[in-house]
Amino acid sequence: MKTDITLTVNGDAVREAVEPRTSLADLLRDNLQLTGTHLGCEMGACGACLVMLDGAPVHACLVLAVQASGHKVETIEGLNESGLIKDLQERFHDRNALQCGFCTNGMLMSAQALLSENPMPSRPEIREALSGNYCRCTGYESIVDAISATAKMRSGQTGEVS
Amino acid sequence: MKSPAFEYIRAESVAGAMSAYAEAGDDVVYLAGGHSVVPSLALRLQAPALMIDLSEIAALSGISFQDGWLRIGAMTRHVQAINDPLIAAQAPLFAAAAPFVAHPAIRNRGTLGGSLAHADPASEFPAAAVAMRVELEIASPKGTRRVPADEFFLDIYETAIEPGEILLAIHVPGPVAGQVIGFDEITRRQGDYAMVGAAVQAVAKDGILQDISIALFSVGTRPTRAVAAQAALMGRVIDDASIADAKAALGDDLDPPDDLQFPATMRLHLARVLLGRILANLEAVA
Amino acid sequence: MIPSKNHIGQSHRRKNALRHLAGRGRFVTDLALPRMVHAAFVRSPMAKGNIVELDVSEAAVASGVVRVFTAETLNHSCVPWTGTLDHFAGMQSGAQNMLASSEVLWVGHPVVMILAHSRAEAEDACELVMLDIEDEDAVVDGDAALVKGTPLAAEGINSNMCFQTLLETPDLDDAFARAAHVVEGKFTFGRHTAVTLEPRAIVADFDPSTGQLDVHHGTQTPYQFQDVYARHFGLSEGRVRVIAPDIGGSFGMKLHVYHEEMAAVAASLMLGRPVRFVADRLESFVSDIHARDHRVTARMALDAEGGILAMDVDDMTQIGAFSSYPRTSVAEGNQVIRLMGAPYQMPDYRGRLSVVFQNKVQTSQYRAVGHPIACAVTEALVDRAAELLDLDPFEIRRRNLLADDAYPHVSATGYQFEKLSHQASLDKLHQMMGYEALRAEQTALRKQGIYRGIGIAPFVEITNPGASFYGVGGARISAQDGAVIRLTPAGDVHCAISVTEQGQGTETIIAQIVADQLGVTPDQVKVTTGDTDNTPSGGATWACRGAGIGGETALRAGRKLQMQILTLAGEILQADQQHLALASGAVVDKTTGQERITLAEIGRIATYRPDTLPKGSDNSLTAAQHFAPTGYPFDFTNGIQASHVEVDIETGVTRLLKHWVVEDCGRIINPLLVDEQIRGGVVQGLGPAVFEECLYDDMGQMTNASLADYLVPMAGEMPDIEIAHIETPTLDTILGAKGVGEAGTAAAGAAAMNAVNDALRPLGARISQTPMTPLRILTALGHV
């Protein structure tokens, strides 16, 4: 019943035996205790489960763990430790761009992907990039502000939120 | 919302996938990006015994020219339709449609082939495929064949792909000089499946339409070619009068489903509004 | 000079946000305990019916299954619960238990509980249960439910009327007789639901060796559940511990008693091992409480100058097959009829309420209970009056809003307002939004066929409830809160408090308040919440009380500890404590500000060298304080919102362009957090105004019960929200904070509906139903 898989998670080589039906999200959360990846809908509609797969954000609830075999996965825990998104995290903190924090993982993933493709996004572009990320608490504006401020700081501007 | 149990094979070749399918019997589902299949498993709408993963078969990837046609491998991800210069040049309706399909992360995984094979009548790419008059290359154990888009989409979630067959590639005919396109949809939220959408491709010479191809989606059981509206426009300039005639003709083209949320009259109304807007924009670029 | 120590009023960032940003949240959904089993439920697929056959034998032996429970094997362990309260005279509801025994009463009603080693295996086994239900006629529509001869929605009730009430001033009829103008309307407010991103979650962990039940529960009210579990399962309260760690959103939805959570506790008690239930999103839609679902008929009487004389309102609200427990499902309607016309000088009023049973998911309290309905109806009528009298929407409100010096004031519905600031708020909004320019732009754009609209909506929000809300009706729901503050041996401060954190920033504001009392920085104050074993008992988070009641509790506890520290310091220093104060982490000379002894030194002496203290000194450095408001039965805040929209009159699609809020929540403890409460609240008000609706067909099936089909508000469609404040502190407390959690939700939908109608006005169309879908707008415009 179980299939052996090998993949890289946050730089570590991982070998696991999983049922093919196991989602990547369940593998990360249940087998690897990487609980920073959240589940809000298990059908691709909320964005709480985003992880980087080979460098691009994907829904861990819609990728089977067996499909990730041979690939590189990065979760919020890994991104956090890498220091790569430190500035983004700080702007989220400054701007209080999270309340309960359940959506935050996905927001950071979408934001990081957006900024790597489009270093100076407009507010509508930021909102569009977040179109698959549900947040019940914040009303989104503070998240848009935080991403916008990060973009400005990365490109050498002040990042003051106007 | 946990999926039922199944076996899994990652196929390495098209032939390998088809023979694994044949061996296993009928209870098999091919897996591409998985973004339609996996949610349906989570909802326990299907329970295959075996999933055969096509996504790492090299022959299903790649975008290249072949005899003046653009060959787009079935596993091409939605995001490539946005970024790839060849698609932008020769399959502009795919490029125009892609930003409307779901959300960024879904576009990183979902495949063009998967979208066409899935044949959701509310999907963008199938309508773009019909409007561009693409041909779909399908492999069966007996050999491969090419099916024109107009004959490919049969019904809700039903295509010319027979059980066990694999969609290999999408072939897009070369562009004609003076060709312009229009693509738009009406949604309630960004990235939602459309209430109504339309893909239009036209060739004009001195302002006169030499060719026009219109496909609407979310108006019936499959992407729908607007034959009467096309006829109303052919050989004419795009102006208020021809647009009005095309909109009126949609009444002959469409027989939208009727339900409490979306009465048929609403879909027809929206289809007319949308087509009118797209044509008015074409007028501006033509 | 003593350095200023005003952390109250500053925009401190939330320390606990850092954990979430690092992916280190600790949610109940993350918890895995040894030997834990996972629950899944077989649910009724139909709205009403009789169970004629139930066979679980195949499921019981399925792979991974540990135990299967049915009503027969589970329900006996729990005392049934009934959602009625004494102060709602004459209300009725059937009693509820965990699993349906003979009759199923809504789509989603749990019938069988399956426990397995994984959730996937539990779901597999659910498919093996043979459940045969004989379909009965369901009660789907509230009006139909009241027609004679309609079957009853549930057992244990004598009609489908759960509760009725009437409020009336003696001169109501006279006011309408005298009126120069009467405007009226019929309104429909759809059902919607909370859709917290983290679904409901519980891990119940009973240890038979000690008799201890630990419940890790994603709830906003741990003490309430400690009491519920103890009473309904016959346990002593001391043996029940409820731990609410990080909670992924709550908004009122996570304080009700649910069948599945009770079943998880029951199963853990029987199995003696941890039982986990996490609602998946499909289950959430058919088991989390729904909200609103009102039909309102209303009219308003005005004099010739547009002065409001009276309102006459009839609200019919539909609540499902039972009234929810322990708060009931009638508080929403009760607040609807009491908040009508609240911002206005309105002498007369009549409000009728009918709360009706039907075979759907229960509705109950959700953020801004009743407020959005009362506000939308009132403000729609005010706008209709303005149109009739050809007055600007600002002008008619200026004529009618309570004057800022008219307090205290008692409303026609009996609410006592201590002091509000409606007129100042109105002026501030007018200026902030650049009203005149927007109107000019609106006129110009109409000529190009672009239809924009502006809508405004003043509101009153109920906060800081005392026992009159629930306690007087017999509910064991605490109206007070408690805090224990201690100075640690190293001179740091620890505060354990009963109010809870769901991300609104409770722990941060408590730290700010305590810091100011003790002359330390908020960083030096550690706050513990959400654990009945480690915090004093209290109401926790409901009806906007964290800042007003929790904050005051912390303030008073802090002052108590301050006195203890100063007394002890006086003894150590042989100084008159009158001349001492706390600042910068030390005891200082009150006049010169000079440091006399650090808090660390006091902590050290009191802890490690109490022998050196003068004889008879009390070395206690822990203070406990409980607080319940004793002045007004509850506080009121006020404010006003404005919405700017563009309606595509061909497609019916509404775009929200911008939103403004002027809010008076009394003393502002942390402006950053207050503004974010308002923004989040506004979006929770705009969602149901434009998108959110639980759709049911006429068989009682919910037809959009997934996150793909139920439309929540997303980033792309929500506007930027500009906020301004007026500060009118309550004099009932030292702190003066009134609360802000529900203000955004209260009036956002009302403002949006007025804006859409403003856009449609030149076309002679009008909409009186939420959500304002394209279909409804196209229908209003005559296109469909």
Ligand SMILES: Cc1cc2nc3c(=O)[nH]c(=O)nc-3n(C[C@H](O)[C@H](O)[C@H](O)COP(=O)(O)OP(=O)(O)OC[C@H]3O[C@@H](n4cnc5c(N)ncnc54)[C@H](O)[C@@H]3O)c2cc1C
């Ligand atoms: C939240 C969400 C929102 C979405 N929104 C939209 C939207 O707005 N518009 C839209 O069009 N789509 C939308 N989608 C669907 C998404 O685009 C899908 O990914 C896509 O339609 C299917 O592609 P896939 O590669 O994921 O296919 P899969 O899910 O892997 O497969 C889909 C079907 O096609 C079959 N199949 C796939 N590839 C082949 C092949 N090469 N040969 C034979 N059979 C094959 C599979 O067996 C399966 O039956 C959404 C999905 C989600 C989860």
Ligand code: FES
């Ligand atoms: S859990 Fe994956 S998108 Fe919601």
Ligand code: FES
């Ligand atoms: S912060 Fe709670 S869902 Fe976004």
